Amino acid sequence: MGDxxxxxxxxxxxxxxxxxxxxxxxxxxxxxxxxxxxPADVLLEEERVVLTDFGIAAIDTPPRRx
Numbered sequence: 001m002g003d004x005x006x007x008x009x010x011x012x013x014x015x016x017x018x019x020x021x022x023x024x025x026x027x028x029x030x031x032x033x034x035x036x037x038x039p040a041d042v043l044l045e046e047e048r049v050v051l052t053d054f055g056i057a058a059i060d061t062p063p064r065r066x
Contacts, residue, residue: 020042020049
C-alpha cells in the first residue's frame with residue numbers, strides 16, 4: 001500500500017471572515033483591542049459586517065492622527 005493522498009488545500013476565508021479581520025485590523029491600528037471576539041459579536045447586515053460588544057476592550061495607545 002502507498003501513502004494516503006495529501007489533504008485538500010484549505011478553503012479561502014469567507015467574506016464575513018475577511019470583513020471581520022479588516023474591522024479588527026482597523027481597531028488595532030487605532031489602539032483598541034476587543035479582547036473577547038465571539039460569533040455573537042459579529043452581526044451580518046446586507047453588505048457589511050458589524051463588530052459589537054467592546055465591553056472589555058482595552059485602549060492601548062492614543063489614536064493615530066489623520
